[in-house]
Amino acid sequence: MNWADIADAMFGGIADYGDILALVSNSVIAGAVLGIVGGLIGVFVMQRDMAFAVHGISELSFAGAAAALLIGVDVVTGSIVGSLIAAALIGVLGARARDRNSIIGVLMPFGLGLGILFLSLYNGRSANRFSLLTGQIVSVQNSQLGWLIGISLFVVVGLLWIWRPLRFDSLDPQSAAARGVPTTAVSLMFMLLLGLIVAVAVHIIGALLVMALLVTPAAAAMRVASGPVSVPLLSALFGFTAAVGGILIAVMGTLPVSPYITTISFVIYLVCRGIGARRGRVDAQPTLTPAR
Numbered sequence: 001m002n003w004a005d006i007a008d009a010m011f012g013g014i015a016d017y018g019d020i021l022a023l024v025s026n027s028v029i030a031g032a033v034l035g036i037v038g039g040l041i042g043v044f045v046m047q048r049d050m051a052f053a054v055h056g057i058s059e060l061s062f063a064g065a066a067a068a069l070l071i072g073v074d075v076v077t078g079s080i081v082g083s084l085i086a087a088a089l090i091g092v093l094g095a096r097a098r099d100r101n102s103i104i105g106v107l108m109p110f111g112l113g114l115g116i117l118f119l120s121l122y123n124g125r126s127a128n129r130f131s132l133l134t135g136q137i138v139s140v141q142n143s144q145l146g147w148l149i150g151i152s153l154f155v156v157v158g159l160l161w162i163w164r165p166l167r168f169d170s171l172d173p174q175s176a177a178a179r180g181v182p183t184t185a186v187s188l189m190f191m192l193l194l195g196l197i198v199a200v201a202v203h204i205i206g207a208l209l210v211m212a213l214l215v216t217p218a219a220a221a222m223r224v225a226s227g228p229v230s231v232p233l234l235s236a237l238f239g240f241t242a243a244v245g246g247i248l249i250a251v252m253g254t255l256p257v258s259p260y261i262t263t264i265s266f267v268i269y270l271v272c273r274g275i276g277a278r279r280g281r282v283d284a285q286p287t288l289t290p291a292r
Contacts, residue, residue: 019031022024026140028141028247031204031243031261035213035217035241036239039232039237039239041214042215042219042235043221043232044166045194046222047167050100053090053221056086056111059109059111059112059200060085061207062077063110064079064083065202065203067081067082070118070119070122072196078146078202078229079199080196080199086195087192087198088192091187092188140204147200148204159191165182166190169213212265217235217236218269219269238265242265245264245283
């Protein structure tokens with residue numbers, strides 16, 4: 001093979017990649033939006049110690065999507081209904097952490113069992129069933145992208161509306177209640193917003209992998225930052241990097257996109273954890289002052 005053949009292969013591959021990328025432009029936009037919004041709301045998920053709740057909501061969202069697939073209605077609508085039911089139940093019945101964990105522990109197997117039942121009764125394409133578990137971000141249609149952007153904007157506006165009382169309630173719930181913050185209403189509002197973004201995330205990245213964009217970026221950001229602005233911004237950046245980076249790498253191969261997204265998200269977390277640990281060791285070192 002001469003240099004001309006090598007150049008043709010290289011530039012031909014670049015051209016093919018550009019053509020493929022143009023076909024999945026909706027997926028790139030969806031991943032970017034989901035990564036940013038998931039990173040923002042994930043900060044409050046971590047502050048309120050509700051990572052387990054994300055998985056619980058995703059299981060009932062999966063059941064709702066599977067039921068919609070079975071009866072032939074819009075899957076996104078079914079996913080949203082399932083998520084909102086789970087979010088409302090957790091928000092109303094799980095006011096205390098112990099009660100919340102019990103409710104989530106009950107909802108998770110129930111939702112997963114219902115979802116498996118509905119999928120076993122579904123006689124359509126097996127790819128549709130598999131996508132509910134692992135996502136279908138490489139085949140986002142215009143209507144689905146519209147749903148994603150609309151719901152994400154609603155979630156961001158809702159977060160901004162309750163940002164200050166939600167942050168106060170997340171960091172010091174006792175003081176927030178004593179200061180007159182409507183903690184129950186704030187908590188329920190947050191759960192409903194979380195349910196909406198989980199429903200969209202389940203449809204895009206799948207019920208099994210939703211925590212990669214709603215928990216891991218925030219957990220990574222909190223390892224290297226502590227400011228009220230820096231943590232959400234870093235979390236949104238990490239979510240964006242994992243989602244978009246995973247898609248851009250996946251289109252070059254034949255593997256599903258979800259493993260790339262989860263791997264990038266996990267690597268970011270490991271790097272941030274290492275940086276945080278090193279800072280902790282440096283801060284713990286005694287400061288030596290010269291003797292006078």
